[in-house]
Amino acid sequence: MDVRKLQKIVVDALEDIKGRDIEVINTTKLTPLFDRVVIASGDSNRQVKSLARNVQDKVREAGGEVLSSEGEENGEWVLVDLGHIVVHVMQPTIRAYYNLEELWGGKGPARVRKAIAAAHAEAPADGDA
Secondary structure (H helix, E strand, C coil), X not given: CCHHHHHHHHHHHHHHCCCEEEEEEECXXXXXXCCEEEEEECCCHHHHHHHHHHHHHHHHHCCCCCCEEEXXXXXXXXXXXXXXXXXXXXXXXXXXXXXXXXXXXXXXXXXXXXXXXXXXXXXXXXXXC
């Protein structure tokens, strides 16, 4: 499958379930192992797992292959290996800590920090839950 078509399927699958701060990084000049890294945030373990599962389902429906998936047990960070594209679905605090955007030369930590600030603003105060 063409990498651009696969990328569209991945991004659409993430957007379907309200994945946040989706970033696509072209890695063709950085590594021969894959062509894109896609990073997205989910607000909870359940959403992270659902986002990763939706990506896998949509890729398979389109005739693509899912090589492997890791991290679905706890749902803080799920990696989906699609061959040409590696998808990272992470909770905002995990995403900020590992800062994969900086590692792969993406737009950088400013967007991630903004996402974390928004997540903390939406989180209920202790005793409100």
